[in-house]
Amino acid sequence: MIIDCSKYSGKCSCGHEHPLETRMVVVEYGALHRFDEYMSQCGLTGRRTVLYDTNTYNLPGMVHIPADREIVLEANGLHSEKSLIESIVPQLDNPQVIVTVGSGTLMDFARYNANSLGIPFVAVPTLASSDGFTANICSVVIDGHKRSIPMHAPALVVTDLNIISGAPMFLTVSGIADILSKHISLADWLIAHLVSGEHYCERVAILAREAMELMNRSVAGLLRGEEPDFESMATAQMYSGLTMQMMGSSRAASGAEHLIAHLVEMKPPRFESAHGIHGECVGVGSVLAAEEYHRLASLGRPRARAFEPLDEGWVREKFGPLADGILAENAHDVLSTFDPQRIVDVWDEIVYIISQIPSAEELAGTFRDLEGKYRLSDIGIDESLKPEILDISSAIRNRLTLARMRRVLDFGE
Ligand SMILES: [Zn+2]
Ligand SMILES: [Zn+2]
Structure with missing residues (x-):
C-alpha cells in the first residue's frame, strides 16, 4: 500500500486546509530495498544521516540504508528527554535530511533535531506499536514534564513489513489498542x-474511523486464528497519525x-x-x-x-x-x-x-x-x-x- 497524502489535504468543508508535510507513506513487504527510489520520488536528496539504536541496527532482516553518516545510539536508557535529544546534534554532522530507523523514541530524536536544524526527516518504523509515525507531534520530557509539542512530520514514511512482522506480538497488540x-x-x-x-472536522474524523475499522477487521481475523494482517494494521497506524498532522494536534487520536x-x-x-x-x-x-x-x-x-x-x-x-x-x-x-x-x-x-x-x-x-x-x-x-x-x-x-x-x-x- 502506498498512501499519496496529497488527497487528504486541500480546502475542506470545515474551513481548514489541512496541510500535510508527509508526501508519501509506503507500507509494503521489502520496502527498504526500494528506499532510494522512494527518496528521489519525494525529492529528498542531499547529505543523509541515518539514525538507529543498537536494537534496530541489529534487527533480523534489517536492510541498512545507504548513508553519508550512520549513528547507532545505545538503546539501553534511551528516552525522549530534551537534553538527551539535543546531545546528539554534534554527531549528526550537518545533514540535509535525517532518516530514523526505529520506534517512537528514536523518532522523537530525529523529529526534534530536524525541527531545530530546519531540515526534513524520514521515518522508517520498525514496529507498528503506536500511531506516532505519521504524526507531527513530538512527545518529549522537559524539566520532568511530558510535553506533546507540534513539530515537523516526516516527509516520507517507509514501512517494511518484513521488519514490522518480526516484532513481538505484545507490541502489535499495543498498536491495536492505540x-x-x-x-x-x-x-x-x-x-x-x-x-x-x-x-x-468530518474529513479527519472519517479517516480516524477508517483506521479503527481497518484495525477492527484485522483483530477479528486474529481472533479467528488467521495470520496477522500486518499491512492493514500498519496502514491503520499511518492513517491515525495523519489525522494528527491534518489537525495540527492529536485531538482526533x-x-x-x-x-x-x-x-x-x-x-x-x-x-x-x-x-x-x-x-x-x-x-x-x-x-x-x-x-x-x-x-x-x-x-x-x-x-x-x-x-x-x-x-x-x-x-x-x-x-x-x-x-x-x-x-x-x-x-x-x-x-x-x-x-x-x-x-x-x-x-x-x-x-x-x-x-x-x-x-x-x-x-x-x-x-x-x-x-x-x-x-x-x-x-x-x-x-x-x-x-x-x-x-x-x-x-x-x-x-x-x-x-x-x-x-x-x-x-x-
Ligand atoms: Zn477539515
Ligand atoms: Zn496513542
Whole structure:
C-alpha cells in the first residue's frame, strides 16, 4: 500500500486546509530495498544521516540504508528527554535530511533535531506499536514534564513489513489498542465540539474511523486464528497519525484514555510502580473510560454545576512534586470557556455518542483474548486507585474530555 497524502489535504468543508508535510507513506513487504527510489520520488536528496539504536541496527532482516553518516545510539536508557535529544546534534554532522530507523523514541530524536536544524526527516518504523509515525507531534520530557509539542512530520514514511512482522506480538497488540482507543478519543472530540464549539472536522474524523475499522477487521481475523494482517494494521497506524498532522494536534487520536498513558509516564505519588508501553496503557485507559462513560449515560440527565478551578490543595496532594506544572497547565481551564448548561442541553446527543462506544467488557475481552493488558493491575497500578484515576488523569492536560466535564456536572450521586 502506498498512501499519496496529497488527497487528504486541500480546502475542506470545515474551513481548514489541512496541510500535510508527509508526501508519501509506503507500507509494503521489502520496502527498504526500494528506499532510494522512494527518496528521489519525494525529492529528498542531499547529505543523509541515518539514525538507529543498537536494537534496530541489529534487527533480523534489517536492510541498512545507504548513508553519508550512520549513528547507532545505545538503546539501553534511551528516552525522549530534551537534553538527551539535543546531545546528539554534534554527531549528526550537518545533514540535509535525517532518516530514523526505529520506534517512537528514536523518532522523537530525529523529529526534534530536524525541527531545530530546519531540515526534513524520514521515518522508517520498525514496529507498528503506536500511531506516532505519521504524526507531527513530538512527545518529549522537559524539566520532568511530558510535553506533546507540534513539530515537523516526516516527509516520507517507509514501512517494511518484513521488519514490522518480526516484532513481538505484545507490541502489535499495543498498536491495536492505540487504534481501538479512538472509540473514546473521537467521542470526546465530538462531545467537546457539541458543548463548546471546539473545531471539528468530518474529513479527519472519517479517516480516524477508517483506521479503527481497518484495525477492527484485522483483530477479528486474529481472533479467528488467521495470520496477522500486518499491512492493514500498519496502514491503520499511518492513517491515525495523519489525522494528527491534518489537525495540527492529536485531538482526533487522543482523549481521556490517552491521559492514563501520560499518568504512567509521569508517575505522580502512588503511581511510582506504574509501567507499560504506550498502547498498553492507552488500552487500559480505554477500558476505564468506556466503563465510566457508559455509567454516566445510564445515570440520566445531569444538572449543571458552576465551574470552579481545580483546588490547589487537591493538586498538591495528588501530584506532589509535579503539582506546579499541573497548576500551570490548568491556569486557563477549558471548562471555564463555555456554559456548563450546554452539556445538559445536548445530553441526549452525548448519550447517543456514548452508545456507539463498545462496552468496557467488550474492549477488555478483546485485549484479554489478544493476551494484552486490560486491567490497572496489568500496568502496575493498584486497583484501589480506580475511583479517582480519571479525576487525576484529567488534570494532566487542559483538553476538553467528558471525563473532565464531570467537574461541572451533578448526577445526584
Ligand atoms: Zn477539515
Ligand atoms: Zn496513542
